[in-house]
Amino acid sequence: MLKISEIAKKTGLSTHTLRFYEKQGLINASQRSEAGYRLYGEADVRKAEFIRTARNIGFSLDDIAVLLSIRLDKASHTCQEVTDIARGKLDEVYEKITELTAMKATLEILLASCCGGPEDATHCSIMEALDASEAKQQSSSGNTATNEV
Amino acid sequence: MLKISEIAKKTGLSTHTLRFYEKQGLINASQRSEAGYRLYGEADVRKAEFIRTARNIGFSLDDIAVLLSIRLDKASHTCQEVTDIARGKLDEVYEKITELTAMKATLEILLASCCGGPEDATHCSIMEALDASEAKQQSSSGNTATNEV
DNA sequence: TAAAACATTAGAGTTGAGTCTAAGGTCAAG
DNA sequence: CTTGACCTTAGACTCAACTCTAATGTTTTA
Incomplete structure (x- = not known):
C-alpha cells in the first residue's frame, strides 16, 4: 500500500490535488493506517491515472466524475453515454x-x-x-x- | 449628461459592470449630481466604448488600463508600447x-x-x-x- | 531521543471578470 | 403622498480547479 506522497509521485498528481479530488468525491484511499494515513492500492493507482489522463485531455472534474461512475460498472452503461461526454467536450473546444x-x-x-x-x-x-x-x-x-x- | 443606466444602454455595458470598472480605475463619471448620481459626458461615452471594444477583442482589464493610459496622452507613448500589448495578447491566443x-x-x-x-x-x-x-x-x-x- | 520529513484536518486564498445583495436615498408620475 | 423606477454604497458571492495555511499528530532516520 502506498502513502499519499508515494501515489502522488507515481501519478504526477500532488498530494494536495489528491486530497482535493477526494473531497470532490473522485477518489478515495481504499484503506487508512492506524494513525489515519491514507493507504492506496494498485486499483487506486489505476483510478488516479485514469483521472489524470482524462484531466489532461481536458475533461472537467464533473465530466470525470461521470466517466468514473461508468468505469465502475461498464456493463450497465452504454458507449453512447461515453461519446456524449466526449462530444460535449469537443463542442466546447470547437x-x-x-x-x-x-x-x-x-x-x-x-x-x-x-x-x-x-x-x-x-x-x-x-x-x-x-x-x-x-x-x-x-x-x-x-x-x-x-x-x- | 447621462445617468448610469443611460450610458449603460448606449454602450452595452451593464450598470454593475460600469461601477465595477470604476472600482478598477478604468472609468469615472466626470460629474456627480447633487444627490451623488454619476453623470457621464460625451468623452465618457467614448471612453466606455473604447473599453468595450478592447474587451471584446479579448484584452484583459489590466491591458485595457494600460491602453487607456496611453490613450490619455498619446504623444508621450510610442506605437511600440501599443504593439507590445497586442503582441502579448496574440501570443497568449496562439x-x-x-x-x-x-x-x-x-x-x-x-x-x-x-x-x-x-x-x-x-x-x-x-x-x-x-x-x-x-x-x-x-x-x-x-x-x-x-x-x- | 531528537530532528526531519512526513501525515492529518478544516478552512481560507487565488485568478479574472463580473454579478448580486442589502439597506438605504432620490425622483417623476398619478 | 405614495408607488415604482431609479440611484448610492460596501461587501459578499460565482465559477473551476486548485493551492496554501495553521495547528497538530506520526514515522523515519541519524
Missing part, C-alpha cells in the same frame, strides 16, 4: 477555438496596421481602431465571433 | 489555440474509435484509452501540447 480564431484575426490585423516603432502614438492605427467604437460582439459565451476591425 | 487544437485532435480520435451506440461500455474504446494510462502532458500552462491517445 466553440473556444472559434472565439480564439476571431481574436487572433483581429489582433493580426491590428498588428499589421501599426508600425510598432518608436514613433509616438498620436496616429497609432491600433489606438484609432480601438477608438472607432463599432465594437463587435464576441467573448462572453456562445455567439458567432464575428469581430472585424 | 498558445491557447495550440492547447485546444491538441484537445480537439485527441477527442476526435477518441470519438472516431468508439461506436457510440447503445452497446454496453464493457469494451468501449474510449474507456480503454482513458484507462491506458500513458497520460501525456497538456493543459496547465505553457507546454507543447502533445497529447496522443
Whole structure:
C-alpha cells in the first residue's frame, strides 16, 4: 500500500490535488493506517491515472466524475453515454477555438496596421481602431465571433 | 449628461459592470449630481466604448488600463508600447489555440474509435484509452501540447 | 531521543471578470 | 403622498480547479 506522497509521485498528481479530488468525491484511499494515513492500492493507482489522463485531455472534474461512475460498472452503461461526454467536450473546444480564431484575426490585423516603432502614438492605427467604437460582439459565451476591425 | 443606466444602454455595458470598472480605475463619471448620481459626458461615452471594444477583442482589464493610459496622452507613448500589448495578447491566443487544437485532435480520435451506440461500455474504446494510462502532458500552462491517445 | 520529513484536518486564498445583495436615498408620475 | 423606477454604497458571492495555511499528530532516520 502506498502513502499519499508515494501515489502522488507515481501519478504526477500532488498530494494536495489528491486530497482535493477526494473531497470532490473522485477518489478515495481504499484503506487508512492506524494513525489515519491514507493507504492506496494498485486499483487506486489505476483510478488516479485514469483521472489524470482524462484531466489532461481536458475533461472537467464533473465530466470525470461521470466517466468514473461508468468505469465502475461498464456493463450497465452504454458507449453512447461515453461519446456524449466526449462530444460535449469537443463542442466546447470547437466553440473556444472559434472565439480564439476571431481574436487572433483581429489582433493580426491590428498588428499589421501599426508600425510598432518608436514613433509616438498620436496616429497609432491600433489606438484609432480601438477608438472607432463599432465594437463587435464576441467573448462572453456562445455567439458567432464575428469581430472585424 | 447621462445617468448610469443611460450610458449603460448606449454602450452595452451593464450598470454593475460600469461601477465595477470604476472600482478598477478604468472609468469615472466626470460629474456627480447633487444627490451623488454619476453623470457621464460625451468623452465618457467614448471612453466606455473604447473599453468595450478592447474587451471584446479579448484584452484583459489590466491591458485595457494600460491602453487607456496611453490613450490619455498619446504623444508621450510610442506605437511600440501599443504593439507590445497586442503582441502579448496574440501570443497568449496562439498558445491557447495550440492547447485546444491538441484537445480537439485527441477527442476526435477518441470519438472516431468508439461506436457510440447503445452497446454496453464493457469494451468501449474510449474507456480503454482513458484507462491506458500513458497520460501525456497538456493543459496547465505553457507546454507543447502533445497529447496522443 | 531528537530532528526531519512526513501525515492529518478544516478552512481560507487565488485568478479574472463580473454579478448580486442589502439597506438605504432620490425622483417623476398619478 | 405614495408607488415604482431609479440611484448610492460596501461587501459578499460565482465559477473551476486548485493551492496554501495553521495547528497538530506520526514515522523515519541519524
